Amino acid sequence: MEFLVATGIGAVTASGIYLVLRGRTWPVVIGLSLLGYAVNLFIFAMGRLWQDAAPILTATGQVADPLPQALVLTAIVIGFATTGFVIELALRSRHESGTDHVDGFEPSSTTPNAVEDVK
Amino acid sequence: MSDFVSHFFASHLSVLPVLLPLFTAATLLLMGDGGGQASHGGAKLRYSRLLSLTSALIGALLAWKLMSNASTGTLSVYPLGGWSAPFGIVLVVDRLSAMMLALTWTIAVPVLWYATGGWDSHGRYFHALFHFQLMGLSGAFVTGDLFNLFVFFEVLLIASYVLLVHGHGRERFKVGLHYVVLNLVASALFLIGLAVIYGVAGTLNMADLAIRVAQLAPQEASLFKAGALLLLVVFGLKAAIVPLYMWLPGTYAAASAPVAALFAIMTKVGVYSIIRVHAGILGESAGHAALAAEPWLLPVALTTTVLGVFGALASHSLSRLVSYLTVASVGTILAAVGLFTPAAMSAALYYMVHSTLVIAALFLLVELVASQRGDIGDRLQPSTPVAQPIMLGLMTLLGAASVAGLPPLPGFLGKLMVLQSAAATPAQGWVWAVVLSAGFLTLIGLARAGSILFWQVLPINNQMSNSGGSWRLTSATLGLLGLSLVLATGASPLKRYTDAAAVQLADHTGYAQAVLGPVGGAAAQTTRPYRGGEGDVKLPPQGDKP
Numbered sequence: 206m207e208f209l210v211a212t213g214i215g216a217v218t219a220s221g222i223y224l225v226l227r228g229r230t231w232p233v234v235i236g237l238s239l240l241g242y243a244v245n246l247f248i249f250a251m252g253r254l255w256q257d258a259a260p261i262l263t264a265t266g267q268v269a270d271p272l273p274q275a276l277v278l279t280a281i282v283i284g285f286a287t288t289g290f291v292i293e294l295a296l297r298s299r300h301e302s303g304t305d306h307v308d309g310f311e312p313s314s315t316t317p318n319a320v321e322d323v324k
Numbered sequence: 325m326s327d328f329v330s331h332f333f334a335s336h337l338s339v340l341p342v343l344l345p346l347f348t349a350a351t352l353l354l355m356g357d358g359g360g361q362a363s364h365g366g367a368k369l370r371y372s373r374l375l376s377l378t379s380a381l382i383g384a385l386l387a388w389k390l391m392s393n394a395s396t397g398t399l400s401v402y403p404l405g406g407w408s409a410p411f412g413i414v415l416v417v418d419r420l421s422a423m424m425l426a427l428t429w430t431i432a433v434p435v436l437w438y439a440t441g442g443w444d445s446h447g448r449y450f451h452a453l454f455h456f457q458l459m460g461l462s463g464a465f466v467t468g469d470l471f472n473l474f475v476f477f478e479v480l481l482i483a484s485y486v487l488l489v490h491g492h493g494r495e496r497f498k499v500g501l502h503y504v505v506l507n508l509v510a511s512a513l514f515l516i517g518l519a520v521i522y523g524v525a526g527t528l529n530m531a532d533l534a535i536r537v538a539q540l541a542p543q544e545a546s547l548f549k550a551g552a553l554l555l556l557v558v559f560g561l562k563a564a565i566v567p568l569y570m571w572l573p574g575t576y577a578a579a580s581a582p583v584a585a586l587f588a589i590m591t592k593v594g595v596y597s598i599i600r601v602h603a604g605i606l607g608e609s610a611g612h613a614a615l616a617a618e619p620w621l622l623p624v625a626l627t628t629t630v631l632g633v634f635g636a637l638a639s640h641s642l643s644r645l646v647s648y649l650t651v652a653s654v655g656t657i658l659a660a661v662g663l664f665t666p667a668a669m670s671a672a673l674y675y676m677v678h679s680t681l682v683i684a685a686l687f688l689l690v691e692l693v694a695s696q697r698g699d700i701g702d703r704l705q706p707s708t709p710v711a712q713p714i715m716l717g718l719m720t721l722l723g724a725a726s727v728a729g730l731p732p733l734p735g736f737l738g739k740l741m742v743l744q745s746a747a748a749t750p751a752q753g754w755v756w757a758v759v760l761s762a763g764f765l766t767l768i769g770l771a772r773a774g775s776i777l778f779w780q781v782l783p784i785n786n787q788m789s790n791s792g793g794s795w796r797l798t799s800a801t802l803g804l805l806g807l808s809l810v811l812a813t814g815a816s817p818l819k820r821y822t823d824a825a826a827v828q829l830a831d832h833t834g835y836a837q838a839v840l841g842p843v844g845g846a847a848a849q850t851t852r853p854y855r856g857g858e859g860d861v862k863l864p865p866q867g868d869k870p
Contacts, residue, residue: 276519283475302497
């Protein structure tokens with residue numbers, strides 16, 4: 206089980222990093238959420254892997270560590286909020302600059318399509 | 325009644341700097357916002373400003389009260405929900421936290437006053453977001469738990485994402501996207517570091533960690549070190565150290581003036597977290613993982629100062645110049661932290677207070693100057709003379725002298741303390757060379773900027789609008805610059821305070837006794853890292869319930 210979980214987390218992290226390094230906003234957003242999933246699973250696994258054990262302290266029987274589960278829950282909520290925000294920001298940035306490249310201009314054009322005359 | 329009030333304040337004072345901005349921001353959201361220029365001068369905006377400023381003033385009073393409480397050396401521990409540490413979440417206010425709180429709220433008041441001069445009507449919900457950011461900052465400074473530090477980091481970052489793009493503009497959205505993506509990747513790294521630390525030590529409470537880390541076996545300790553160094557990367561990104569400072573100049577230069585001034589404290593959150601984790605938890609008594617950051621922090625910090633100053637010299641606009649000075653000042657602070665002695669820590673804290681105040685003031689000043697130079701703005705090219713050359717020139721002179729470290733201003737005292745604390749350490753030569761030459765080069769950069777801005781002027785062109793700044797804007801900037809002078813005259817009490825804070829920071833057992841109570845210190849028991857099934861579950865004896 207440990208091997209499967211570890212390679213799974215590794216594969217998801219690798220895909221996430223690859224996508225974050227892309228030049229368009231959409232793959233970057235997907236990469237960020239993949240990275241978020243991998244991190245959540247990693248926190249979960251840091252409480253050790255258990256079978257048939259509830260994360261509730263009882264007098265008898267095996268119990269799993271409840272704290273990582275609480276941590277993951279918080280991290281999931283925060284990850285959700287930030288992903289929502291970054292999607293909105295990417296859409297707005299696309300609207301403002303007319304391209305979905307993260308640098309705000311198409312790499313093929315030699316000059317940024319905006320001279321900084323706004324300020 | 326007054327008994328009830330005084331009792332209430334005595335027992336809940338630590339949590340109030342977090343709750344006050346939360347409720348203020350929620351009220352401001354509920355009040356609504358007309359949005360955009362249409363609301364300018366409207367009744368709603370006036371009420372929002374009144375509420376926001378009042379709340380900031382109350383917050384500043386609370387923070388100062390906390391600082392005066394902490395100056396006696398008492399640690400106030402606030403268990404949230406009445407659950408005792410290390411299982412419950414606690415807020416801890418020691419000298420360092422109280423000082424950072426006081427600094428945050430002291431800057432917030434003039435910056436907010438500046439923002440009411442017009443910036444708050446350039447977008448929606450400026451005041452609500454400002455208070456959410458203050459909540460995140462206050463929370464990050466008072467929390468006694470690493471995971472909660474992450475949560476408050478996210479609170480302050482989400483508010484900062486929106487504040488950064490406040491006022492719109494293509495440039496802001498471009499750097500905004502970079503800033504958000506970088507910080508989200510850093511958050512992922514933060515969680516990985518936390519998970520590694522939790523997996524090894526089985527706790528995330530700072531007081532508990534400081535005890536646990538000393539008990540780790542060498543192999544586990546190296547894993548712990550890896551986690552802590554991952555956190556160093558994350559905090560280094562927030563604090564903008566080499567090689568993670570590239571995002572800062574563009575971002576801070578693009579932000580609107582009051583937002584950039586508030587962001588001056590945000591880099592210090594990174595510095596504060598580095599101090600907490602690498603000097604607090606991983607101090608000299610941390611067993612095999614002791615001083616994990618020592619080989620890295622000092623060289624990286626000195627490089628940061630050098631590159632920051634070079635960046636400032638090469639800047640072609642005043643806002644970028646000030647942004648690079650932020651980078652350089654962070655380098656100086658961390659160089660002192662990297663010496664890992666109480667005297668150097670005290671110097672670092674003193675310099676941190678100084679540089680935060682003066683850089684916040686400079687960011688406000690940049691816009692005052694830029695708005696009086698027509699279309700050129702803050703670019704360092706000759707233009708028409710500013711409308712208030714004497715006042716702005718003197719303000720720039722004062723700010724420049726302080727940031728470069730000329731006597732008798734606090735920048736000089738701070739640098740002197742850093743130099744003194746580095747004397748007779750192996751790194752003396754490097755620290756002296758970098759700090760002294762950085763001050764000299766900063767002065768050259770600022771002198772060049774000042775002479776272009778105020779002396780190389782073109783004949784006045786009537787078509788350019790050229791009016792002075794409103795008294796609100798100038799009084800806010802003067803207020804922040806004036807604090808720098810207060811800091812020079814009040815250097816001695818502040819020095820005593822930072823000395824005591826540095827000593828308190830190194831005292832792990834005192835901290836653990838205060839936070840963990842009878843469970844702490846030598847009597848510490850733990851079931852963690854929890855490996856259920858290996859014998860009975862033993863819970864530590866419960867601390868006295870509050």
